[in-house]
Amino acid sequence: MSARDWIDKDFYRELGVSTDASDAEIKKAYRKLARELHPDANPGNSQAEARFKAVSEAYGVLGDEEKRKQYDEARRLFGTGGLRSPFGGGFGSGGTNFDFGDLFGGSGGQTTTAGGFGGLGDMLGNLFGRRGGSAAATGRPRRGSDVETEIRIDFLEAVQGATVPLRLSSPSTCDTCHGSGARPGTSPRVCPTCSGTGFVSRSQGAFAFSEPCQDCRNTGRIVDDPCPECSGDGVSTKTRTLTVRIPPGVDDDQKIRLAGQGEPGQSGGHAGDLYVRVHVTPHRVFGRSGNDLTIKVPVDFTELALGTTLDVPTLDGKVSLRVPPGTASGRVLRVRGKGIARRDGQTGDLLATLQVTVPSTVDGKAREALESYAEAIAGQDPRPELTRLLQQRS
Structure with missing residues (x-):
């Protein structure tokens, strides 16, 4: 181009x-x-x-x-x-x-081999992958571009770690010519126009500019017999399957870097990197806050008022939680070391939030018991602060 x-x-x-x-x-x-x-x-x-x-x-x-x-x-x-x-x-x-x-x-204009003209030509050279200096630097190895893709895993895979196959369609070094661009059994030759630098200088009146060599398309090489697989580019788009190791404790929207799995480099340069953005599907029971594992535990009023012991699931089993009498709804009980373990050795806690449940209908003995309870606590105001404020405004 x-x-x-x-x-x-x-x-x-x-x-x-x-x-x-x-x-x-x-x-x-x-x-x-x-x-x-x-x-x-x-x-x-x-x-x-x-x-x-x-x-x-x-x-x-x-x-x-x-x-x-x-x-x-x-x-x-x-x-x-x-x-x-x-x-x-x-x-x-x-x-x-x-x-x-x-x-x-x-x-x-007059065309000659590039010999160090700077200015605008150098800027344009940068756009084509040249990083400053003289045009002769074009033939040096250039690193390939980085590639980004996305995967989705479930909550437990993110917490415990997993090995996930990844199917990726991206530019890669041509397997037929091994990146040379030439048909197997042949080799590219040095471009006679730019002497292999990839750039030529053009004089126009008082101005001289270096520009990409159009004969070799800025590569410094001429491929007389192109590879049938990649048509002389040395790069072909193909589908490959990689294995991605998801570390324990990975966060939603976190990137994982796979070195050397991006686009191939040019002139012998290293390949770029592949960045895998991880999306985590929420769990129907567990949640997450940093390294802490969270869970909402439904309880009824009597369990909070009288106290009880609850069995609560964890990632690897269950734990028993003691609920003291008179515990308020919304209280968070912490279980040390039962959260999310990361690669650096840090482990969070399990945070269990108690949430009182109210039945949609009450009848029979349950209704009679509640009515008796309401009579027993008659005169006790559960909203003293609100009552005081209402009295002030009446």
Whole structure:
């Protein structure tokens, strides 16, 4: 892809966000689109697969603070017509715009091997993965991009830890050519235009710019006989199954890093990392507060008034809780060391909240007993503070 093609793309429109969108808004939009367009959710849908790749490419730029800054600056300079001068007007005689096609196309000017021209050309080099310095640095190894995916596990798996298979469709080193891009039995040759640097310099009047070499597509190599599997890119999108170890005590929305499982590097560079975002399905009985395990225990009025002993479930069995007479509804009883154990050795507690239950209907002996109880406590005001306030206002 040429520099012009790259910059002409509207990555903001691909993600459906404004140019002043925050990092959080960009990430949210990407995650939503990635879930909708993922190949696993759209088997055999070539349009969805193409959109998935476009969205991933857009997030690869806008999701990186430095790349986004360079991308925005390049689009500000180029606009929709030509390269604009920061002082108003354009480069060239009479204040006319310097044609964008002259800068990145093949018309006009003198082309030579890049030899250290900086400025705008270096900035554009950064957009294509070059990290400053001379154009000759292009051929050095470059680390692959990081990849993010999501999984959902149940509550007990999150608390106790689990090993989960993960099916992932993502760019990976081509198994046929092992990343060279050339048909097996052949090898790429050094690009004669840029002498293997991936960049050339172009002189236009008083200006000289370094730009990606279009003959080798910024790789420094020419593949005469492309690999039939990856069409010469050295990278192919494929589905693979990984095993993810979920550590005990993982939190909802926590990320787990798998080193070297992201996109493959270039020119012998290391692969990026894979980040797995974990979503935890709530449990129907247990809850969680940090390392503490929480549970709501229904009790009736007599158990609180007279006291009792309750059996309460834990993660690995049960415990007996003593409820003292006169215990109020909503009281929390703590059981030390029966919470969530983490890898660092810390273990939380079990927090049992007592909640009084009221029957929807009362009849027979139960009603007679309650009516007798109400007569026995007649004259006792359960709401003294409210009664005092009402008297003050009457």
